[in-house]
Structures are given as structure tokens and as C-alpha cells.
Amino acid sequence: MFLDALTFQLGYNASLVGLGAALLGVAAGATGTFLFLRKRALVSDAISHATLPGVALAFIAMSLAGFDGRNLGILLAGSAVSAAAGLIAVQWLSSQTRLSEDAAIGAVLSVFFGFGIVLLTVIQNMATSGQAGLEGLLLGSTAGMLFSDAVLIAAGGAAALALVLVFRRPMTIASFDPGYARSAGIDVGRTDLIMMGLVMGVTVIGLKVVGLILIVALLIIPPVAARFWTERADRVALIAGGIGGVSGWVGAAISASTPNLPTGPIIVLTAFGLFCASLLFAPARGLVAAGFRHRRFQRGVHIRQGLLSLAQGHPIYEPLTIRLLTAERLARADGVATDDGRARAARALRDETRWQVARRTPEFELAAARYDGLTQIEDVLTPDQIAQIDAQIGPPKGVPA
Amino acid sequence: MSGADFVPFSLVPLLIGCLAAVACALPGNFLILRRQALIGDAISHVVLPGIVMAFLVTGTIAAIPMLIGAAAAALIAVAAIEGIRRFGRIEPGAAMGVVFTSMFAAGVLILELSDTSGVHLDVEHALYGNLESLIWLDATGWASLTDPVALAGLPPELGRIAVVALLIVALLALFWRPLAISTFDEGFAATLGLPVGAIGLGLVIVSAIAAVAAFDAVGSIIVIAMFICPPAAARLVTDRLVHQVLWSVAFALISAVLGYVLAGYGPLWLGFGNSVSAAGMIATVSGVILALTAIAGPKRRRI
Amino acid sequence: MTLAPSTPHLTLAQDTATEAARAASPFAIRGMTVSYGQKPAVFSIDATIRAGKMTAIVGPNGAGKSTLLKAALGIVTPLSGQVTMYGQPLKAMLPRIAYVPQRASVDWDFPVRVIDVVTMGLYRHLGLIGRLTGAHRARALACLDRVGMADFAERQIGQLSGGQQQRVFLARALAQGADLYLLDEPFAGVDAATEKAIIGVLKSLRDEGKTVVAVHHDLSTVPDYFDDVLLLNVRKVAEGPVADVFTETALAEAYGGRLQAARPDAVPVTG
Numbered sequence: 001m002f003l004d005a006l007t008f009q010l011g012y013n014a015s016l017v018g019l020g021a022a023l024l025g026v027a028a029g030a031t032g033t034f035l036f037l038r039k040r041a042l043v044s045d046a047i048s049h050a051t052l053p054g055v056a057l058a059f060i061a062m063s064l065a066g067f068d069g070r071n072l073g074i075l076l077a078g079s080a081v082s083a084a085a086g087l088i089a090v091q092w093l094s095s096q097t098r099l100s101e102d103a104a105i106g107a108v109l110s111v112f113f114g115f116g117i118v119l120l121t122v123i124q125n126m127a128t129s130g131q132a133g134l135e136g137l138l139l140g141s142t143a144g145m146l147f148s149d150a151v152l153i154a155a156g157g158a159a160a161l162a163l164v165l166v167f168r169r170p171m172t173i174a175s176f177d178p179g180y181a182r183s184a185g186i187d188v189g190r191t192d193l194i195m196m197g198l199v200m201g202v203t204v205i206g207l208k209v210v211g212l213i214l215i216v217a218l219l220i221i222p223p224v225a226a227r228f229w230t231e232r233a234d235r236v237a238l239i240a241g242g243i244g245g246v247s248g249w250v251g252a253a254i255s256a257s258t259p260n261l262p263t264g265p266i267i268v269l270t271a272f273g274l275f276c277a278s279l280l281f282a283p284a285r286g287l288v289a290a291g292f293r294h295r296r297f298q299r300g301v302h303i304r305q306g307l308l309s310l311a312q313g314h315p316i317y318e319p320l321t322i323r324l325l326t327a328e329r330l331a332r333a334d335g336v337a338t339d340d341g342r343a344r345a346a347r348a349l350r351d352e353t354r355w356q357v358a359r360r361t362p363e364f365e366l367a368a369a370r371y372d373g374l375t376q377i378e379d380v381l382t383p384d385q386i387a388q389i390d391a392q393i394g395p396p397k398g399v400p401a
Numbered sequence: 402m403s404g405a406d407f408v409p410f411s412l413v414p415l416l417i418g419c420l421a422a423v424a425c426a427l428p429g430n431f432l433i434l435r436r437q438a439l440i441g442d443a444i445s446h447v448v449l450p451g452i453v454m455a456f457l458v459t460g461t462i463a464a465i466p467m468l469i470g471a472a473a474a475a476l477i478a479v480a481a482i483e484g485i486r487r488f489g490r491i492e493p494g495a496a497m498g499v500v501f502t503s504m505f506a507a508g509v510l511i512l513e514l515s516d517t518s519g520v521h522l523d524v525e526h527a528l529y530g531n532l533e534s535l536i537w538l539d540a541t542g543w544a545s546l547t548d549p550v551a552l553a554g555l556p557p558e559l560g561r562i563a564v565v566a567l568l569i570v571a572l573l574a575l576f577w578r579p580l581a582i583s584t585f586d587e588g589f590a591a592t593l594g595l596p597v598g599a600i601g602l603g604l605v606i607v608s609a610i611a612a613v614a615a616f617d618a619v620g621s622i623i624v625i626a627m628f629i630c631p632p633a634a635a636r637l638v639t640d641r642l643v644h645q646v647l648w649s650v651a652f653a654l655i656s657a658v659l660g661y662v663l664a665g666y667g668p669l670w671l672g673f674g675n676s677v678s679a680a681g682m683i684a685t686v687s688g689v690i691l692a693l694t695a696i697a698g699p700k701r702r703r704i
Numbered sequence: 705m706t707l708a709p710s711t712p713h714l715t716l717a718q719d720t721a722t723e724a725a726r727a728a729s730p731f732a733i734r735g736m737t738v739s740y741g742q743k744p745a746v747f748s749i750d751a752t753i754r755a756g757k758m759t760a761i762v763g764p765n766g767a768g769k770s771t772l773l774k775a776a777l778g779i780v781t782p783l784s785g786q787v788t789m790y791g792q793p794l795k796a797m798l799p800r801i802a803y804v805p806q807r808a809s810v811d812w813d814f815p816v817r818v819i820d821v822v823t824m825g826l827y828r829h830l831g832l833i834g835r836l837t838g839a840h841r842a843r844a845l846a847c848l849d850r851v852g853m854a855d856f857a858e859r860q861i862g863q864l865s866g867g868q869q870q871r872v873f874l875a876r877a878l879a880q881g882a883d884l885y886l887l888d889e890p891f892a893g894v895d896a897a898t899e900k901a902i903i904g905v906l907k908s909l910r911d912e913g914k915t916v917v918a919v920h921h922d923l924s925t926v927p928d929y930f931d932d933v934l935l936l937n938v939r940k941v942a943e944g945p946v947a948d949v950f951t952e953t954a955l956a957e958a959y960g961g962r963l964q965a966a967r968p969d970a971v972p973v974t975g
Contacts, residue, residue, distance in 0.1 A: 110625035114622045
């Protein structure tokens with residue numbers, strides 16, 4: 001059943017929803033990347049919670065006008081209007097008052113959502129049919145979806161993705177370095193507007209599939225997970241799109257094969273699983289790799305410091321330094337250097353002296369800026385240049401070179 | 402309104418609403434000044450998985466296991482956010498977004514998968530709470546306030562939130578000075594020998610306790626709204642920390658009372674038969690107060 | 705040059721003269737390395753600040769000056785290194801130290817008044833719940849008066865100019881009544897009057913026998929303001945009295961080609 005859903009063999013509606021969720025996931029991951037790089041990830045939380053009053057008002061208006069309140073297109077249009085109002089409220093509070101953006105986000109999301117709840121209880125009191133459809137928007141539900149709804153989601157996901165592709169370049173530049181973007185002739189204000197528009201679009205389309213409480217996860221988790229794999233903004237967007245797409249596709253398939261489960265949590269937890277794997281195992285910035293690098297770096301620093309102390313006859317106080325030196329057989333347990341240690345100490349001191357000379361020699365200044373306490377000067381300068389430095393130091397005074 | 406109606410049906414929800422609002426608004430002042438306003442948001446989302454896990458472990462919806470479960474979930478969330486921020490080098494907002502959405506999703510999923518048909522535990526309840534149902538059936542009128550038999554029948558939620566509110570007031574009074582100094586200038590506070598890390602964590606724990614106790618009675622919506630709106634509004638009214646905290650308490654009380662009354666009686670005044678969500682209305686009123694101070698508060702602008 | 709190669713000593717015998725100087729120093733740093741990620745901000749710094757002197761920590765941008773102070777105070781965690789005050793670990797001596805952070809490190813839109821900031825310096829006297837008495841207030845006002853800010857006591861801190869904010873920070877440090885004053889860029893972005901007021905206060909502290917250490921970025925004023933210099937560029941370049949340290953060679957090593965930019969007159973103070 002699950003495999004059928006994954007391969008789009010579970011009926012026309014389910015396939016459309018799965019496709020829509022995958023497209024939505026790609027669009028959300030890529031859009032969320034720009035938001036994340038602008039350090040405004042949680043603005044999306046305010047936007048998504050702010051959709052509730054719009055949905056409820058649209059339902060009330062349609063019911064009062066005598067139509068079926070469940071028309072998804074109209075509900076989503078209502079949600080877009082109130083999401084925009086929420087976004088404007090966040091922008092206005094954080095620019096026109098002394099409140100910081102996080103306080104504005106929290107205030108808007110709780111107040112809009114609270115007001116939405118009030119409206120939901122109004123709807124309950126109206127004794128009209130179709131309220132169940134509204135509850136589904138909180139946590140996402142694709143079960144029993146109408147064909148027209150499935151088309152709307154698939155088309156919306158495709159449209160959002162197309163817009164991301166069209167505007168990816170200005171958004172990448174503007175989110176990475178707004179100052180440079182301005183000088184490159186990109187209208188940052190308008191790019192921000194497009195970005196926020198896309199966030200709203202993704203949120204609104206995602207309401208039915210993921211639900212308004214969790215749609216924000218699809219905008220935040222894939223970019224954060226992608227960040228561990230690369231240092232380049234455009235690749236973060238690409239990878240985030242991939243993670244979002246896989247989450248949407250797998251999540252929708254699981255949900256389609258087990259009808260009673262809400263779709264939103266499954267999609268979110270799929271994304272979270274990919275996040276955990278990235279956090280731990282990504283080679284660029286993952287924890288395992290970073291932990292190894294940090295340990296190696298710390299050992300390198302301690303050994304270098306220890307060698308320099310040995311060479312200059314300074315006492316060593318750090319227990320870790322002494323332990324590392326003895327483990328490497330550079331010093332004995334009582335702190336006396338071994339022959340090997342003596343030679344390495346002399347070399348370290350010589351390297352340090354060369355760096356010192358390089359720093360005050362104007363032509364080597366750029367190379368000298370690469371000093372990090374561990375890099376050997378041989379890796380930075382040519383033998384000729386080193387010979388030139390050694391000429392300034394003078395002959396080695398009893399140090400084996 | 403007669404005491405015979407008011408005392409059994411409205412007095413207790415009103416008191417609980419007020420105490421919950423104040424318990425959340427007090428730590429909220431410091432969260433806002435530390436740019437951690439959304440920690441309140443994160444905490445109130447992860448309360449759900451906390452109580453669901455507590456229910457699965459104990460099989461009941463008794464108060465104490467729920468409180469412990471929710472507090473544990475809040476601590477796990479804070480630890481995870483801090484870990485992702487520090488070791489993953491991810492900005493705090495995004496780290497928060499990852500953690501609280503995933504934990505909330507897990508809570509919803511576990512809730513849907515497990516059999517909770519016999520108990521009153523669902524997502525809607527977690528979001529809106531059920532302030533209106535906390536009635537005092539043993540009361541007959543104002544005289545019941547001095548009647549020990551009737552007092553014994555008070556909803557236990559009232560006692561819990563009262564204890565928590567008192568605890569928060571006491572902690573705030575005791576640690577006011579270190580909290581204020583480390584909120585203003587953490588580096589300087591560290592050189593005074595203050596345990597700045599423990600102070601920051603303590604604030605989060607106190608916020609979590611407030612969130613859990615309030616959530617028990619009123620749901621997450623009020624919790625987030627009260628963490629942020631009354632202190633934010635107070636920030637726009639005054640430039641003194643003490644005054645800000647006092648204003649935030651006043652705004653929280655106004656929101657709770659006005660919100661409860663509007664939710665209960667507003668629809669009747671408009672000619673409708675039923676009341677609307679009190680939790681939602683309290684949040685709405687706090688938003689209106691914030692909007693008013695943002696438009697006309699004497700200290701609304703940055704200098 | 706201290707780093708000139710010589711026959712390595714192969715034992716851990718204590719260098720008694722250096723040890724004696726360290727024990728007498730109110731601020732001695734040993735083997736301090738701090739890194740952000742894989743790049744050390746400061747590497748293996750040894751420094752022995754002389755008691756009763758004013759010392760400038762000088763170096764180009766990114767040399768690790770502020771980082772060294774923060775790591776010494778435990779505000780950031782160093783990779784290795786120890787800091788002592790008169791031979792005792794600095795942690796145990798914090799009551800005798802006053803730290804003035806960079807002005808930009810706090811939110812000046814915080815809801816407190818000038819006098820509230822200065823009384824933060826009295827925390828050790830007040831404790832958790834001690835009452836703020838008239839005597840405390842008088843002491844805070846006296847500290848404000850010493851930096852020429854007594855008239856501003858009731859002002860909200862956001863209303864102050866950059867120089868006034870810096871003076872309030874100095875007044876808070878004075879209220880602590882410390883023996884060692886550590887200042888991070890006290891002259892950054894302040895007006896001439898403030899600079900004069902601050903250096904006057906710092907010199908009077910020195911004349912009272914206190915030790916003053918300041919991160920400083922203006923090479924031209926170093927000889928006028930300070931007794932000693934710690935010249936830094938990730939590594940320690942030199943330390944000691946201004947006249948000994950401020951040589952063209954040492955400055956070139958610390959600043960390289962940036963020396964012209966850092967010091968327009970570029971005239972060596974000593975040969």
C-alpha cells in the first residue's frame with residue numbers, strides 16, 4: 001500500500017496530492033532558504049498562524065451568503081488576506097515601535113490565532129455543516145479530498161516552484177548580502193516582498209496538506225538541514241528543495257496509505273529525520289565531522305604550544321599538553337623532552353620565528369595573514385622565500401634545522 | 402449579575418484566567434528584553450508532546466505526571482535548541498523552528514496513534530484549553546467563599562495556578578537584581594561572579610512552569626499571548642523596568658477579565674445564544690491593548 | 705628578540721624571575737589560546753601586566769585584543785591558558801576586578817536610568833536583597849560626578865550620546881571599587897571631551913595605585929596615555945614599557961602594511 005502510494009498508483013486524487021505535496025515541499029524548502037539566510041525564519045510562523053482568522057471569516061461569509069463554506073479556493077483566498085495582514089502587522093510593529101522582530105512575531109501569531117479560535121467557536125454556534133473541513137486545516141488532512149482540491153494543490157505547488165526558479169538569483173544575492181545586492185542594482189525591498197509573497201503562497205497552499213500549525217516546519221527544517229551540507233547559498237536552496245520535496249512526497253504517501261493519520265505531522269517528522277541525519281553526518285558542518293576536526297585542532301594547538309615551551313625552556317602547566325606530548329613520545333612523563341621531542345621543538349620554534357619575520361616583511365604580509373598557529377610556513381611560502389627569511393634570522397644557533 | 406450565578410460559574414474561571422495571565426506575563430518581560438520572546442512560543446508548543454508522553458507512561462491524565470511531562474518536554478526542547486544553535490551554528494530562531502515544530506508533530510502523531518478515547522485529551526483542548534468548564538459546582542453564592550465544605554470542591558486547577566503564580570512572584574522578587582543585571586549586560590554580570598548561564602536557564606524553567614500550569618487550565622493560545630503581548634505593550638508605555646513589569650501585570654489582568662467577560666456575555670449582547678472561546682478572546686483583547694500602545698504609547702518609539 | 709633561537713632547555717625547571725614577576729602581577733596570562741572555529745583569535749599568549757601601571761593592549765583589527773580580555777575573564781571559553789591575579793586564579797579574585805565591556809555590547813534601549821546602571825556596580829555590596837540606601841545612592845552619584853555625568857543620573861540611558869554612555873560604564877566600574885580595571889575599547893567612537901574625561905579618571909586611578917588595562921586602537925595617543933603596551937596580532941608581538949616596545953620593527957610586525965593607516969604620522973617613538 002505504502003509502495004503503491006510512493007509510486008503514484010493509489011488513484012488519481014492521491015497521486016495528485018502526492019505530486020502536489022512533493023512540489024510544495026521543493027518550493028517551501030527553496031523559499032525557506034532565503035528566509036533562513038535573512039535570519040527571519042520565524043516570520044513564517046507569524047504568517048501561518050495569521051491565516052486562521054481569514055479562513056474562518058471566509059467560511060462565515062460564504063455560509064451567510066448561502067454557499068457551501070468548504071470551497072477550498074475561497075478559504076485559501078481568505079487565508080492569504082489575513083496572512084498578509086499579519087505580515088504587515090509584524091513589519092509595522094518592528095519598524096515603527098521599539099519592539100524587536102521576535103516580540104512582534106510572537107504577538108501577531110498569538111493574537112491572530114486567538115482571534116481565529118474565537119471565530120471558530122462562532123462557526124460552531126452557527127450550526128452549519130462542513131466545520132470538519134476547517135479542523136482539517138489546523139493539522140492537515142488529505143483524506144477524502146475533492147478532485148478539484150487536489151488539482152488546486154498540485155497546480156499551486158507547481159506555480160510556487162516556478163516562481164522560486166524565476167527569482168532564485170536576486171533572492172540568493174539579496175539574502176546573502178543585502179548591501180552588495182543594492183550595489184548590484186537589485187531592488188532589495190522588492191525582492192523581500194517577492195520572498196514574503198512566496199512564503200505566503202507556500203503557506204496557503206500547504207494549509208490543506210500540512211496544516212497551519214506545522215506548515216512553518218516545511219519552510220524552516222529543510223533549509224536548516226541543507227545548511228550542514230554546504231557553505232554556498234545557491235546549493236543550500238537546491239538541497240533544501242530536495243529535502244522538502246522528499247519529505248512532502250514520502251509524507252503524503254504514508255498518509256495516503258494509512259487514511260486516519262493527519263498528513264502534516266508525518267511530513268514534518270520525515271523532514272525532521274532528514275534534519276537529524278544531516279546534523280550528525282553531513283561532512284561539511286555535521287557534528288561528527290566537526291567534533292573530529294575540533295579535537296584534532298585542539299590537540300594540534302596543545303602540542304604546538306608544548307613544543308614551543310620546550311624549545312624556549314618555559315615550564316608547561318596544562319595537564320592536557322603534557323599528556324599529549326607524552327602520548328606522542330615527545331616528552332617523558334616527568335616532562336623532559338625526548339630526542340624526537342627536542343628535534344620537533346626546535347623545528348616548531350624555527351617555524352614560529354620564520355612566521356614572525358614574515359609578518360614584518362611587507363612582501364610576505366598577505367601570506368603571513370594565514371598564520372593560525374598550526375600551518376607550517378612551508379605550506380605558504382616557496383623554498384626561495386623561506387631562504388630569504390632565513391637570511392634575516394641569521395644562522396641557526398645550535399638548532400638542528 | 403447575582404452571586405448565585407456568578408460565583409459557581411464565572412468566579413473560578415475568571416480567577417484562573419487572571420492568575421495564568423499574570424504568571425506568564427511576569428517572566429515574559431525578561432524574555433522580551435533578552436530577545437527570547439519566541440522561547441515562550443516554543444515552550445507552549447512542546448507542552449503537548451510532554452503531556453501525551455506522560456499520559457502514555459502513566460495511563461491517566463492526573464495533574465502531577467502531566468506537569469512533570471510537560472516541564473520535561475520544555476527542558477528537552479530548550480536543550481535541543483541550544484545544542485543545535487551552538488554545535489550546529491544555526492541562528493536561534495531557525496533552531497527553535499526546527500525543534501518545536503518537530504516535537505509538536507510528534508505529539509500530534511502519538512496522540513492520534515494511541516487510544517485516548519476514554520480520556521479528555523486532544524489537540525483542540527491543548528490549543529484552546531477549557532476555561533469555561535472550570536466551574537465551582539459546590540458554590541451557591543458569595544457565602545460559599547467562607548464555607549469549608551464548598552471550598553473543598555474548588556477545581557484543583559485553581560490551587561495549582563495560584564501556587565505557581567505565587568512562586569513566580571516570589572522568585573522574581575528574590576532574584577530581581579541578578580536577573581536585571583544579567584539581562585542588561587551579560588558579560589559584566591559574569592565578572593560580578595553571577596552565574597549567568599544558570600540565570601538564563603532558570604528564567605526558561607520558570608517560564609516553562611508558568612506555561613505548563615497555565616496550559617493546564619487555559620491552553621497554549623493564552624500562554625503565548627500572555628508571555629508576549631502584555632510585556633510588549635508595557636514596554637511601549639514606560640522606560641523603567643519596575644514600572645514595565647507592573648504595567649504588564651495590569652495589562653494581563655485587563656486582558657483576562659475583559660476577554661472572559663466579552664467571550665461569555667458579548668455574543669448575548671449581540672443577540673446570539675452561545676458564548677465564544679474565552680482563551681481566544683483573552684488573546685484578542687491583549688492584542689488590542691498592544692495595538693493601542695503601539696499607536697499611542699508614550700514610549701513607543703526607539704530613541 | 706625574545707623568540708631568537710637558542711639551545712632549547714630540556715627540563716621543566718621554573719624560571720624563578722619570571723615566576724616572581726607573575727606572582728606580583730595583578731593580571732598575568734599564561735598560554736592563552738582562543739579560537740572561533742578552526743582559526744585561533746589569539747594563540748599562546750603570555751603576558752605579565754605590571755601593578756600600578758596603565759597598560760594598553762594594542763594591535764590591528766582582528767588581532768584578538770577584546771577576545772583576550774573576554775577569555776581572561778571567562779566570558780568566552782579559551783582552548784587553553786591560565787590567568788592569575790597576584791598568583792591566585794582570576795576566578796577567585798573577581799571581587800577586586802572591574803570590567804568595562806565595549807559600549808556596543810549592550811542594548812541601550814533597555815528600560816533603565818543612568819543611576820540604575822551605576823548601582824549595578826554596587827551589586828557585591830548590596831547582594832541579592834540588600835536594600836539600596838541613601839549611602840549607596842550617594843556613592844553612585846559620586847562616581848557619576850567623577851566622570852562628569854552627575855546631572856544625567858535620572859536620564860534614560862537611550863537618551864545619552866556615545867561618549868556619555870561610555871562614561872556611565874566607567875562610573876559603574878568605579879562604583880565597584882576594584883584594584884584592577886579592564887576596559888574594552890573605552891575610547892571607541894567617543895567625543896574629544898569624553899576621551900579627556902576618561903583618560904583623566906584612569907590616570908587618577910593609576911595614581912591611587914590601581915592597575916588599568918585598556919584595549920586601545922589609536923597608536924598616536926598610546927605614548928601620552930599609557931605606561932606599558934602589550935602589542936598583539938594573534939601572537940604576542942611584544943610587551944613592556946612604551947619606550948621599549950614602540951619600535952618600528954615591532955609595530956611593523958603587528959600591523960604590517962596597515963601601519964600607515966593605523967598611525968598617519970608613522971614616526972617611530974624611539975629608535
